Amino acid sequence: MSAADELHEFHYRLPQRAAGQRPGSHPGSSLGAGQEFVSHMSLYDRPDPRRLDLRASVRSTTGDWLVRVNRQRVGVTVQLLVDVSASMGFGARRRKIDVAADFVESLARSAFRVGDALGMLAFDQRERADLCVPATLSRGLGSVMADSLRQCTPAPGGIEGLEDALQQLIGREALVFLVSDFHWPLDRLGAALDLLSHAFVVPVIVWDPAETEPPPHDAIAPLRDAESSVRRTLFMRPKLRTQWRDAVAARRAELDAFLSARDLRPFFIHGAFDAEAMSDYFFEATA
Amino acid sequence: MIFGAIDFAQPWVLLLLPLAALPLLRRRRDTLLFPTLDWLPRDRAGRVAGFAWRALAVLALAGIVIALAGPGSPETTVTRTGRGAEIMILMDRSRSMDAKMKPSDWRTIDPHSMLYQVESRGEPKSAVARDLLSKFVEQRPDDRFALMFFSAGPMNVVPFTQHDAVVQAGITAGGLGRGLSDTNVGRALTAAIDTFTERAYTGSRIILLVTDGGAHLDEPTRKRIREGLQANRIALHWLYLRTLNAPELDAEASAPPPAADGDSMEAIEVRNAYYAQESIAEVSLHRFFQSLPVTYRLYQADSPEDLAKAVAEVGRQQNFPLDFEERVPRQDHSRLFFSLAALCCALLLVYRSLLLRSWL
Numbered sequence: 001m002s003a004a005d006e007l008h009e010f011h012y013r014l015p016q017r018a019a020g021q022r023p024g025s026h027p028g029s030s031l032g033a034g035q036e037f038v039s040h041m042s043l044y045d046r047p048d049p050r051r052l053d054l055r056a057s058v059r060s061t062t063g064d065w066l067v068r069v070n071r072q073r074v075g076v077t078v079q080l081l082v083d084v085s086a087s088m089g090f091g092a093r094r095r096k097i098d099v100a101a102d103f104v105e106s107l108a109r110s111a112f113r114v115g116d117a118l119g120m121l122a123f124d125q126r127e128r129a130d131l132c133v134p135a136t137l138s139r140g141l142g143s144v145m146a147d148s149l150r151q152c153t154p155a156p157g158g159i160e161g162l163e164d165a166l167q168q169l170i171g172r173e174a175l176v177f178l179v180s181d182f183h184w185p186l187d188r189l190g191a192a193l194d195l196l197s198h199a200f201v202v203p204v205i206v207w208d209p210a211e212t213e214p215p216p217h218d219a220i221a222p223l224r225d226a227e228s229s230v231r232r233t234l235f236m237r238p239k240l241r242t243q244w245r246d247a248v249a250a251r252r253a254e255l256d257a258f259l260s261a262r263d264l265r266p267f268f269i270h271g272a273f274d275a276e277a278m279s280d281y282f283f284e285a286t287a
Numbered sequence: 288m289i290f291g292a293i294d295f296a297q298p299w300v301l302l303l304l305p306l307a308a309l310p311l312l313r314r315r316r317d318t319l320l321f322p323t324l325d326w327l328p329r330d331r332a333g334r335v336a337g338f339a340w341r342a343l344a345v346l347a348l349a350g351i352v353i354a355l356a357g358p359g360s361p362e363t364t365v366t367r368t369g370r371g372a373e374i375m376i377l378m379d380r381s382r383s384m385d386a387k388m389k390p391s392d393w394r395t396i397d398p399h400s401m402l403y404q405v406e407s408r409g410e411p412k413s414a415v416a417r418d419l420l421s422k423f424v425e426q427r428p429d430d431r432f433a434l435m436f437f438s439a440g441p442m443n444v445v446p447f448t449q450h451d452a453v454v455q456a457g458i459t460a461g462g463l464g465r466g467l468s469d470t471n472v473g474r475a476l477t478a479a480i481d482t483f484t485e486r487a488y489t490g491s492r493i494i495l496l497v498t499d500g501g502a503h504l505d506e507p508t509r510k511r512i513r514e515g516l517q518a519n520r521i522a523l524h525w526l527y528l529r530t531l532n533a534p535e536l537d538a539e540a541s542a543p544p545p546a547a548d549g550d551s552m553e554a555i556e557v558r559n560a561y562y563a564q565e566s567i568a569e570v571s572l573h574r575f576f577q578s579l580p581v582t583y584r585l586y587q588a589d590s591p592e593d594l595a596k597a598v599a600e601v602g603r604q605q606n607f608p609l610d611f612e613e614r615v616p617r618q619d620h621s622r623l624f625f626s627l628a629a630l631c632c633a634l635l636l637v638y639r640s641l642l643l644r645s646w647l
Binding site: 090181 | 318638645
């Protein structure tokens with residue numbers, strides 16, 4: 001999905017009000033040029049004769065000229081937090097990191113269209129400064145970010161990298177897409193996610209079909225853990241396949257339970273990024 | 288180069304033995320990358336398989352290297368104890384042995400037609416003798432046999448051995464072709480005695496002389512035979528295969544020289560009778576053998592049945608324990624190691640066919 005004509009954008013809105021001055025498309029808390037009526041104010045307090053409400057002014061008991069005050073829709077900063085650890089380098093047909101790059105490209109297009117600034121932070125064992133892109137409103141930045149992701153060589157990493165990268169986002173109001181496969185210990189992940197309490201976090205969980213679905217035929221599979229290089233040989237057979245699927249389902253249920261306890265809803269990417277599904281995700285979130 | 292009971296033909300090849308550790312190196316390309324092993328089940332069968340292929344590969348390499356080094360057990364001598372004797376079969380190969388024996392029912396045959404009956408129904412003496420000797424050897428696995436044919440001169444066929452197959456082959460070989468021209472018992476006996484001379488005395492010794500004819504031995508030969516038999520403590524057994532009309536070695540022939548002296552007519556008659564018999568070769572030989580200081584037995588056989596009885600008699604006579612040294616040649620074990628390596632390689636191929644090499 002590297003060709004631009006195959007790029008699908010998706011629609012996203014913040015479900016909560018964002019504080020910000022820059023006009024955009026998300027519900028904001030600042031007053032300004034918007035559709036959402038807040039109240040009337042005295043023309044002297046808010047000298048904008050274009051918003052003068054004659055009907056309300058006549059009805060006013062104080063005799064003031066009243067102007068309508070609306071809430072302005074704001075643009076927010078969209079922050080990408082991309083895990084580029086070795087496990088993201090896995091993939092039967094395409095690496096998970098390539099799938100993540102597709103998502104980044106699509107997100108960059110979508111964010112530009114709604115006027116949001118987009119920045120990227122990547123991490124493996126620690127924050128990857130070479131992949132860091134500050135939040136900007138540039139149109140062509142998406143393909144740059146995606147290419148830098150596609151070309152980076154994944155190195156072993158862990159939850160420490162996430163904790164390191166998160167330091168830059170503490171207390172910022174933003175829409176954070178946390179792109180990873182979430183093979184992390186959940187107790188430390190909870191503490192890390194608590195740092196992002198000001199932001200709206202979308203956990204984007206990238207899993208490869210080869211990871212969740214065992215090989216269909218019986219075989220001996222000598223495996224090596226991407227992060228720790230621990231080895232384990234499996235003799236693939238029906239019993240083991242059942243155990244494998246059960247383990248994946250259990251992990252998924254565990255992640256769901258863990259994230260929903262923090263009022264987060266995970267978005268799963270299986271093999272390929274689906275922009276429609278991402279739009280649906282936000283419609284459900286804002287509904 | 289000898290390690291314990293194993294020696295190596297090319298010990299320097301063992302320098303390659305560290306190569307067997309190669310499969311223990313953990314190479315990344317042997318494995319498939321997986322994002323996290325935490326959610327995969329632990330599999331005992333898989334762990335065994337992962338260990339097994341390494342072990343097989345090490346075994347295969349080590350087996351090949353060891354096999355190339357040519358292991359073998361070195362040449363040894365083993366002391367064996369057998370029951371039985373050292374039997375030298377001294378068999379007449381002369382033409383007279385091709386003559387027929389009397390058929391087993393010869394006693395019922397009219398003496399006038401005996402010659403005809405023998406010619407038509409009898410079996411050749413040599414064939415019967417070989418047949419029985421072959422059975423005799425077969426029945427006595429503990430004995431050590433040597434085989435010597437003789438006619439004009441001795442022909443050493445099989446030296447002393449306990450490997451019956453060789454002796455049997457030698458006996459069979461005696462049936463090839465026709466008999467030879469002459470019978471020289473004296474030279475044959477001397478040669479047979481000589482085979483014992485260099486051997487340590489380990490048990491009872493027998494010379495089994497199988498012949499149908501006698502010989503007049505001159506005095507030097509008689510002396511050598513007498514001294515040789517006595518010095519080597521060899522018992523002499525004579526299987527006398529009697530031909531039709533050959534002299535019978537009965538009591539009369541076995542009688543000691545007459546004590547009759549003097550010039551009386553009777554004494555001269557007795558002496559003449561004795562020496563007249565002495566002129567018959569068989570009787571002369573028999574009398575000489577009787578005069579020997581060692582055990583001597585005569586088995587006279589007219590028919591195949593008599594011969595069988597005689598052979599059985601020899602078997603009964605000799606049944607004493609016997610110690611002897613046997614040389615065991617170097618045995619090469621590299622074939623064993625090669626087959627072990629081949630087996631390991633075959634199992635590795637099976638493992639490889641089961642291997643998951645890609646996620647697709």
